[in-house]
Amino acid sequence: MDVAKIDTILKKYNGDSDFLIEILQDVQTEWRYLPVDLMRHLADELGVPLARVSHIATFYKAFSLEPRGEHEIQVCMGTACHVKGASRVLDAMSRELGIEEGQTTADKKYTLEAVRCVGACGVAPVVVIDDEYHGDLMPDASAKLISRHMKEGAR
Amino acid sequence: MTQINFANLGSAAATEQKRLAGYKAMLMVCTGTGCVSAKAFSLQDALKEEISKRDLDKDFLVVGTGCNGFCGQGPILVVQPEGVFYQRLKKTDMVRIVEEHLIGARPVEDLMHRDLSSNEPIHKMDDIPFFSKQKLIALRNKGLVDPENIDSYFARNGYTALKEALEKGSPKSVLDEVKTSALRGRGGGGFPAGVKWASCMAAVKKTGKEPVVVCNADEGDPGAFMDRSIIETDPHTVLEGMCLGAYAIGAKEGFIYIRKEYPLAVTRLEKAISQARDRGLLGDGIMGSDFSFDIVVHRGAGAFVCGESTALMASMEGRAGEPSPKYIHNVESGYKDRPTVLNNVETWANIPVIVDKGGKWFAAIGTGDVSKDPWGGSSGTKVFSLVGNINNTGLVEVPMGITMREIIFDVGGGIPDGREFKAVQTGGPSGGCLPASLLDEPVDFDTLTKAGSMMGSGGMIVMDDHTCMVDVAKYFMEFLKDESCGKCNPCREGTVTLYGILDRITSGKGVKGDIDELERISRVMEAGSLCQLGATACNPVLSTLRYFRDEYDAHIDEKRCPGKVCKDLITFTINDECNGCMVCAKRCPTNAISGEKKAKHTIDQKECIKCGICNDVCKYDAVNVE
Secondary structure, eight states: OOHHHHHHHHHHTTTOGGGHHHHHHHHHHHHSSOOHHHHHHHHHHHTOOHHHHHHHHHHSTTOOSSOOOSEEEEEEOOHHHHHTTHHHHHHHHHHHHTOOTTOBOTTSOEEEEEESOOSOGGGOSOEEETTEEEOSOOHHHHHHHHHHHHHHHHO | OOOOOTTTHHHHHHHHHHHHHTSSEEEEEEOSHHHHHTTHHHHHHHHHHHHHHTTOTTTEEEEEESOOSOGGGOSOEEEETTTEEEOSOOTTHHHHIIIIIIITOOOOGGGBEEOTTTOOEEOBGGGSHHHHTOOOSTTTTTTTSOTTOHHHHHHTTTTHHHHHHHHTOOHHHHHHHHHHHTOBOTTTTOOBHHHHHHHHHHHHHHHOOOOEEEEEEOOOSTTOOHHHHHHHHOHHHHHHHHHHHHHHHTOSEEEEEEOTTOHHHHHHHHHHHHHHHHTTSSBSSGGGSSOOBEEEEEEOOSOGGGGSHHHHHHHHTTSOOOOOOOSSOTTTSOGGGSOEEEEEHHHHHHHHHHHHHOHHHHHTSEEEOOSSOGGGEEESEEEEEEEESOSSOEEEEEETTOBHHIIIIIISOOOGGGOOEEEEEESGGGSEEEEGGGTTSBOSHHHHHHTTOOOTTSEEEEEETTOOHHHHHHHHHHHHHHHOOSOSHHHHHHHHHHHHHHHHHHTTOOOTTHHHHHHHHHHHHHHHOSSHHHHTTTHHHHHHHHHOHHHHHHHHHSOOOTTSOOGGGOOEEEOTTOOOOOHHHHHOTTOOEEOOTTSOOEEOTTTOOOOOHHHHHOSSOOEEEO
16 A cells, blocks of 8 residues: 555545545546555544445445456447447447456456446547547447557557 | 736736737637547647648637537537638648638638538538527637636626626625526526525525535536536636625635536636636635635536435535435535535526626526516526437527427437437436427426426437337436435335336336336335435336337337337348448458358348447448348
């Protein structure tokens, strides 16, 4: 556990437990999951029960108790994306990566997620890879996008 | 950094206006999320480079703006002040725009929008039907300001309403204008903002506690991105609106609760707040007055229920976002038990204009008579995200009372690919699907509710005849069962059970009595849920049952999906139009398609997983879905 990193995060929010959700988001970004010993440490530092930390960690979708992949692939399942075939896009991604929705590839490179509306409905269907938006992405194109990404990553 | 006060706001605006007037033209590149997904940032860089290369920086200014609204045509560039609109641009088009339009004064027609029927290029943005029927209040600055530069907001007379209120008005005068405007909450509930603010002030008097104002930017409705766009486009209008609200009710603290799924909006919001602080428009003694107010941003972490007011307050305190019973309203005891005014982004964005132009001006727009009772109608405009199976997808702001038909067919340009309109979904997961027979109804809070849907925050998802309405109901129930916080029984169990029945029906295993069961469970959820998420969760089911019952019957009785969507009820075959181009065979993920080159192909039904890719890639309409 890198205490210095946690201290920097805590300092950013003045150790204020009102910002517990934001603190955990920063931890999630840094570690790609919420390690249990780290949650315990945060509870101590902020003077809040561990139950409250774990309640948040399991309530909100942004958090994971297992390490997520190096790249996060989010397939938007908003209504506009749905009527334009988002579930078929998700299936295509899942086939290409060889994992189910919610899983991470064995090499820990990719996590595939179905997410709620990312608010880019004008260019549905949408896939977000590491915060980069890809719009108007039909199933066939989405499979190509992933295979290209994997090839580029391998180089 | 010059501090803004009553005396110099006007000159700050004039200075920026003069600076901008010094350019021959301004090139407004849309950098809203939609256009960014189509590489708008690299386009902006390429344009800057082309201009610099020719040493034209003194004549032409490139500005990255927030969402232009016409997302389906992105990336977009508008040349101002002449208002020439370019769409679907590539980096390579920048040379032509600079050489032909900027230097040669010959606008590039083949990069313009074309009329859907005549196919003629339309030069001016205002002449494009998508824009010409709109009326902009909340989005008045879209495409005209740089969201990351506060001076740009000054140049559009930003913060003038706040200045006038602080200098010449009073908290009461602000409240009176908002009351007169009859502005109803744009987050979905439609509760009159003036009434809410007045109740909060009464609670302050009673309890002696300090009030707070909160902006709900946790726009969770799938298919809706109005709030995201307002913040990405014109964040200061939201801040100014909140300042005015805080001044009216006597609050010193404000909060904005925004989804973390909107990274660009979060960045622009934080930048705007810091610029406003630097210029003395947030903090102690705003503009030299004795009014002090500041805003803190809280980021949500992915929970739809946090848009619900009590859940949002819990989340803002760093807890799980579980709703509480509403025996006591937030206006009396909200954030940390203090009197709280919670309005959404669009509501706040309307406030500066209402204070500036007057409540009467605002109340004159829209439907009904609101002069005595704010519930007497729906005043002002509403921003909608017009998306789904529609030609002109994007963000539109239209006067209340406009008909669905005008929005979908005039502004939206109708349904693409020669398909038929089937339904329009409004109100998010709490709303419903409305059929073609209701297209001529006016769009306002009360008409939509009466029709079994609701206004909601403004998502308007258009569905064509290739949509299955039972599948749509199942889609929403899947969403709601996942997003139900699980605290109360009717919602937790009800959503799961409804989903199970809908899943069975769409798999071809529906039985007689399923529809009665859907209705019975819906009634229990309506009556017994703790918050509106559960109480309205049945709306997508009930509205599709009300208007599209024949589709449920087709699934249950005939094991047929009329929309040709439900995988278990459809088959893909290849017809005689096939010329053996082999594209489908190459792209089929399970190699289920076989056939010689230039000969008709066939699909092996045992291998087919019904992914639909063959149909997507076929250019000859040779794939039948039955």
